[in-house]
Amino acid sequence: MTQKAAGYYWISPELYDQDTKIIVQKRKLLEAHCKQKDLVFLDLSVDLALVKNPLERPELKQLLMQLQPGEFLLVESMLDLGRRFNDVYSILKLFRDGLVKGGFISIREEIFLESKNCPPLFLDILPRIPQLKPHHRVRVMPTERTRSELSRNNGGACPYGYQINAVSNEYECLPEEAKVVVKIFRERAAGRSLRQIALGLTHAGVQTKRGGRWQANTIKTILENIFYTGSYQTHFKLFENHHAPIIDRELYYRVNHSDSFDDIAL
Template sequence: MNKKSAIYVRVSTSHQIDKDSLPLQRKDLINYSKLILGIDNYVVFEDAGYSGKNTDRPAFKDMFNRIKEGEFSHLLVWKIDRISRNLLDFCSMYDELKKYNCTFISKNEQFDTSSAMGEAMLKIILVFAELERKLTGERVAATMLDRATKGLWNGAPIPLGYKWDKIIKFPVIDDEERLTVELIYNKYIETESTSAVVKYLNQHNIRTKRDGNWSTKTVGDILRNPFYKGTYRYNFRESARGKKKKENEWIVLDNNHDPIIALDLWTKCNNILDENAKKNSARFRAKSKTHIFAGLLECGECHKSFYSKSDKTSLDGYTPSIYTCSSRYNHLGCNQKTISDTIIGNFTLNFISNMIKLSKTYKKLSPEDIEKNLLSGSSFNDVKGIIEIDDIFNSFYNTSSKIFKPNKQETKPANIDLNKLDADLKKQHRALERLENLYLYDEKEMSEKDYILKKNIINTKIKEIDAKIKSSATISTSTYNINFFLNTATLELSKEIIEGNINMKSLIQRVGRDIIKEFVNSLITKITVRDRKVISIQFTNGLISTFIYEV
């Protein structure tokens, strides 16, 4: 193999970037490759502003993928800790390097792994590099704990109602913002509901500290925060949004600073929160009304989830569930109307029923015939077609003319993978939103370079997940497995589904909501609705059906 160097350079902070650390490393290593190793063919990989505690870095990943393809004979770094300060990460990486016959060289430590001594020195140095990192972390943590016990600020975001004072180096009351905090506490005492407080704040265009809309989470955080009663609490969680630590590890200083909320008002609000939390426990919810499509609905307008509640009971005793877009409910600009489980159920269950009826047809059908069969019945009078009909047709006749060929083994992993991908995608979108908020509104400024780098990483992950979802949504013969649709249904419900012409109201009265909900949740991961119509159904086995309506 012709010799070719992969030159890797990294710095941890924007300060180091500004001090020309990257250009220095780059120039030094290029000269080393040319003059010492005699290798003029090289590629430089740069990670600016990334920590060495793990290998989750874009340029590093790109470089390592190319090493695995056999492109490089040497990996050259300025210092060993430019690659990793984590012993396990490095050992794993080094084993991979040996597998692909790539020699590792650290210019500053003056060794290369083509010799046994160089390899031994490498491992010894890395052990001490990781030890130094851990000791530094412990020293920093101890210093911050000591500062907290003295009532000194350790750099968290400033709470609403306070502003930073450069002289005393601690938050002081902001006379304008304090009015919002006082309003939140007083409104909560009046309504005993975080949702009611959120609705009031958003209706009156009162913004959060970061100029955003309110949610029950942000209101709840303010009501729970002891900082507003003058108590400074530190070392409460493992990370900003991590698990709570044991109470004996907390640092709590009462009467540490000027409060916005009186102690008795803060205590009353938190007692109400505690009582409401008990009512909302799983045991209490189990006794509440079952809403069949709760947790499955997405707004086709703003892509937010739906809230569910019971509608008025009719004269015959039937009480439908109705669903409202959470964005509309919280007055965040969405104008979508409520929709009942009768509309959703008639459409969704009759569509499943038509699939099962179609499974009994053994003659070859055209895409038009399949679409016509799937959309037969009064529930689909205004539906013009299905976007994925060609995929449906191809899946029917891909490997066999026998429709709904049973294959339980293929369905199960698709179910697991798609759910995980869906969760990962939502997680990345939330991360992107948090990053943008951090860049735009946080007290501690983030540099534009850091913002762009981190945004690109998240966008890359989103694209990768999107590609996997599209790939896993490719429909195979097993997608339309009749067993998939009936495995989890009770005998009585199975008969209703097979017979078709389902009336949701009658079905609920005969079978019960709990059985239907269990059946629906075993089949469906998401139903998108808009203008009181079902726009698409995403099944747990990978099938997605998107409906085209008459204009």
């Protein structure tokens, strides 16, 4: 039976102005892969980053419904499924649970899933998801640049727990705020809800960066931010050892593994 592949690409907001060029390049790459692997390339579906729930993206939703046995959802990289780990997990979970008839292929991470091999492979591939394991990301900054050069602030808001050194213009930890960040991650790992953590900090008199009250969404933003592991991430590049970490990656992994993470009541 001839196997087929339907390409997919989620395009992030910062790339909207380059979307036409990127989509053309993406289609050529996926077509070339299909030719190499003797797959029939169906088409490339593209979603803009307008829907929070990845399973409600119109193009992806339609694509997953139409996949048949012997057909695959094809992406160049897991990064093309979304920015967050939960985006990828939510989509792969459909394949694991047998809710999608076809299979899944990610070229860069060398992931190949079919209904017959998905359950045993699923746990094995989780550590290879780049949104969780940033050292698997491509285009890491060249090593010849010094840590000092990479650690300088290039503008934008400074995350809670850090400040910009007035002399070096580098990120440095604020000890008291860093303790709060660690507390947030540990309480979440222990099973406390986002609202419970926010209420606890507010009742303890802890203020946010702007001196306000803690909200569940504020807690969620901190928990999803890989910056606290010492890495600075853009859509295409990862700056490893960019600044002093507040938490380790293992804790970040444990906290962000849940497929129901978007529910602020949990």
